[in-house]
């Protein structure tokens with residue numbers, strides 16, 4: 001009697017092994033094993049496997065948790081098929097390509113977050129580590145360049161492993177296919193393409209909020225692990241290299257088991273993670289900061305009962321492991337502040353050194369004091385008076401700016417004086433105007449060397465006595481108006497009175513006070529996310545929100561139409577194919593008759609036949625097929641054209657939604673700046689403005705692909721898979737990536753042949 005494996009319930013596997021009678025009557029051999037799991041996936045599609053085992057984990061990785069999906073089991077039980085799937089048909093793609101699709105769909109719909117996606121592909125073969133997507137070919141890597149390290153927080157880092165930034169699904173798939181072709185595979189009795197190594201494809205995510213300007217960055221990783229198959233070397237008949245590989249595989253899997261046993265045993269203090277590269281790598285996935293799921297692949301056939309029991313036992317143990325996942329946020333404003341302070345100090349030192357090397361002497365980088373401003377103004381005045389030919393000591397941009405500012409001040413004062421003179425001369429009945437205008441011009445271009453007084457020969461404006469308003473800037477009194485305004489503001493404020501100050505300082509003080517007033521009118525900052533909700537309820541935000549909703553509805557309707565039309569096209573195509581097959585059949589039949597006729601003529605030639613071949617005629621049945629074919633083709637063409645233009649419309653509506661989203665965020669940014677006091681935000685040390693400009697944030701949003709996958713994702717997935725002819729838009733990235741990698745490998749092979 002044979003052993004029997006029953007997948008008899010949704011969650012239970014029962015293994016029945018009859019007693020070996022040759023061992024005699026007193027025999028303690030166990031006859032039955034029952035294992036209970038979260039789910040038994042028997043005769044399930046790849047989609048079901050993904051939905052049950054990986055979809056939730058991928059989602060939580062996007063939320064910021066670490067995740068691991070690993071497959072374990074006997075050689076040839078379908079681990080690689082589960083993880084990678086088959087590239088022969090889009091339907092058969094495995095967990096990894098589906099996870100990639102989900103990641104890009106999800107991050108594309110979260111426009112309030114900015115994501116960076118990176119991928120890596122590691123292979124552990126005979127306790128050596130290889131980078132499957134490194135620009136250096138695997139066989140040239142030697143296996144020692146990569147090492148596993150853990151940081152102070154216990155996070156695992158793989159030093160030397162390439163992290164490739166991927167902008168879209170296609171790029172991530174390219175690396176997957178590229179890695180797949182580089183992994184170590186060899187023929188095995190149970191699997192002609194057996195993976196002889198453990199392979200880990202990792203998706204690394206980094207996300208930042210676009211609405212909340214904090215230094216908060218969320219890091220998460222999704223490890224997709226295809227373990228090498230456990231096997232019994234005796235049974236597999238492994239020899240030579242295969243035996244060595246099998247020994248390494250079995251050893252590392254047994255270390256994995258030891259780790260799992262230790263993690264489950266609360267009394268154990270030491271967990272032997274470091275025993276092997278695999279366990280070291282999976283440290284966080286087993287009992288650490290990670291959500292982990294293990295898929296146990298079995299051959300439910302009597303021949304493999306021992307391996308099945310062993311796999312199921314391991315899976316049961318694995319279920320007892322409890323992990324503690326947390327969102328991996330990295331945020332420390334204090335540290336950031338310290339970091340920036342240090343950066344400023346270092347940069348100042350760097351600048352000082354740079355200035356010394358450039359023989360610039362000491363360059364001013366701190367704000368100018370009033371005295372220094374006065375010195376610069378004097379210099380500007382001397383230059384304008386022609387007393388100095390050139391201003392030589394300009395050695396920084398700041399100095400140049402200050403010089404221009406002071407020149408502007410001088411010019412304004414001159415203008416102001418000119419107006420006063422004009423007004424006064426008008427008061428005197430408009431006489432002597434020409435002289436006064438000349439005087440103004442003269443003053444504008446020629447200033448007295450010490451900035452005071454007029455030349456004696458000018459006339460009645462005071463021989464050698466400086467007019468009040470030509471006094472040096474820092475000694476000029478405040479104009480009455482400004483004094484009054486400042487006094488009013490101070491009175492409102494209960495602030496201490498201002499000292500009497502020179503005109504330009506009064507200007508800036510006035511400006512500062514105005515700004516202060518403005519700021520005080522602003523509200524205390526609230527969480528940007530909350531502010532965004534508030535903004536969407538205001539008329540300005542509402543209008544965008546409404547437009548987005550309308551467009552979404554339109555998009556949904558159009559997609560339903562696309563689905564219906566796609567189905568119609570596919571059905572028509574099927575009908576065309578059926579008619580074509582019938583016509584082919586007919587043609588074949590005719591050919592056969594023709595051949596028989598010709599043979600008949602040959603025979604008849606000798607026997608005096610009439611020698612005529614029957615003319616090719618179209619019978620009624622054929623004619624009706626041809627007419628039907630014509631109709632069908634016409635219908636197909638019409639529907640196809642409609643479908644094409646409808647797809648164009650879908651694309652257009654999607655673009656409109658993207659653009660509305662960008663506008664909404666831009667308007668929100670403006671509103672936020674005007675409504676909330678950003679300085680306060682800074683002083684709170686919390687959500688300071690990121691320094692990201694509006695343009696930048698809009699650009700960032702532009703970069704994202706806002707494909708609406710929310711409500712209608714399922715419908716897209718169901719309806720999109722054209723069975724005949726048409727290409728499922730979801731499959732496009734997959735097909736393109738596969739082709740690209742295939743082409744690359746063909747080219748490489750060709751190159752090798754030529755060499």
Ligand SMILES: Nc1ncnc2c1ncn2[C@@H]1O[C@H](COP(=O)(O)OP(=O)(O)OP(=O)(O)O)[C@@H](O)[C@H]1O
Pocket residue numbers: 073074075076077078079080081082086188191193194195196227228229230297
């Ligand atoms: N669910 C399935 N549907 C169709 N074919 C499958 C399925 N599972 C596995 N196969 C096929 O069985 C063969 C062995 O599967 P696979 O390579 O995935 O096994 P494995 O467990 O990864 O083996 P190894 O440990 O030796 O690498 C492959 O040809 C694969 O295409």
